[in-house]
Amino acid sequence: MDDLDGALVIGLLALNAIAEAKSFGRAASRLGKTQPAVSRSIQRLEDRLSAKLVHRTSRHVEVTDAGHALLSTVLPLLQGIEDATAAASCQASAVSGTLRVACDARFASLVLAPELAQFLKGHPSLELRLETRNGLSDLVSDGFDLAVRFGPPSISTLVCRRLYSPRVLTVAAPSYLAHRGRPSSPQDLVDDGHECIMAIDPATGRPFEWEFWRGDEKVKVAVRGNLTVTDAGIKIGACLAGHGIAQVIDIGVDSHLRAGTLEPVLPDWADETFPLYVYYPSRTHVPAKVRAFIDFVVGMMPVLQPAGQAGLRT
Structure with a gap:
């Protein structure tokens, strides 16, 4: 969505708030914005549509017929946007949905498998899909949420966190x-x-x-x-x-x-080590299900060696 379309949605949300609140001040409070910001949003919307949408007087604020006609058309769309936004926010904060993990086969069979029942019992709304893969291609395009693998980090486009350096x-x-x-x-x-x-x-x-x-x-x-x-x-x-x-x-x-x-x-x-890393797409807006799995794996690991003492198997 470009800046113009973003301004359009903001203007429509402001117009709907004014229609319900009958006041720029109350509309601004409802939207969490200042009154001048709401006024500017309405002005930009009117300029874009070349139509008068709100009558302003010293005592009253009323949405025009053109404004009401516009709202009757776009209100279902606005509600859909709000519902989708709420759903996305809920999904990001709840440990639920499907979590796809690409995992080193050795780690999956020797370490993870005996503990997975405990993890899933703690998160009953989560569906875990664990696939054993020894290599990493494009984590995101392959549909994975995160990956766990051994060896020195080599995927520069992903966030990489060392979990443990086993001997x-x-x-x-x-x-x-x-x-x-x-x-x-x-x-x-x-x-x-x-x-x-x-x-x-x-x-x-x-x-x-x-x-x-x-x-x-x-x-x-x-x-x-x-x-x-x-x-x-x-x-x-x-x-x-x-x-x-x-x-x-x-x-x-x-x-x-x-x-x-x-x-x-x-x-x-026996001083050689072979580090274990977790990879995921972004440091910001990490979904709760990804954080929960990473915390679970970290909790299974012995105390990490100091970085300066860890070797890499190449």
């Missing part, structure tokens, strides 16, 4: 370590011919390179393995079965580490 752990099942031995350095993974379970990087379509971080020291190792996967659940399952050594993030594997079904490998080389 990258190297793990194996006790049965594998008993059979193949425990490496004592990153290079042992190659020199001793260890079977390493590879994972595809969605950003490149190639297997992730294995890195080991210890403070400021970083080592890349060209590991090998005959199993490459795209799903974190499959990787963890194969690792639990004793097929090989895997690199995993430290969310979603706590129970296995506590139970001893997975054991840390090279724990002194």
Whole structure:
């Protein structure tokens, strides 16, 4: 809507208020404007339509026949505008409607899935549509309200908020370590011919390179393995079965580490992190349903590491 059409709507709203209030002052109060502002709106409307819409005297204000005829035509439209505005305001402030979330598959299955019932129970008027996607295209044109994904931020047109910086752990099942031995350095993974379970990087379509971080020291190792996967659940399952050594993030594997079904490998080389981010279209006028989901996810995360201590897996 251009400035002229905006002035037309404002003038029509002012004319309707005058017809009901019989006074510029009372009309201004009803509209939350000053009396001179209402008077200017009527004058601009009359100039645009080249018609006298209001008779002004020292004692009375009356809408003319032309004004009443105009209002009888546009009142249903004005009411529709008011209803639509009220509905939009209600939708923005209420956790309701449909929320579409594009989510990293690992995070969705390992972390979100067990907690979603609690979130939906707290917001019974909300319908959640969660789609697992490892990449981001155009969030808005694809119809999503927000996205959650791992890796360094790369979508400059979206608001990006870091949720957590999980560590990258190297793990194996006790049965594998008993059979193949425990490496004592990153290079042992190659020199001793260890079977390493590879994972595809969605950003490149190639297997992730294995890195080991210890403070400021970083080592890349060209590991090998005959199993490459795209799903974190499959990787963890194969690792639990004793097929090989895997690199995993430290969310979603706590129970296995506590139970001893997975054991840390090279724990002194576990300072690499792989940050988790949430993306959404705008910082202003964030719908309540989007804020509620972000708050829910933030509440699930351990305390964030200070930004200066967080590394990025690239």
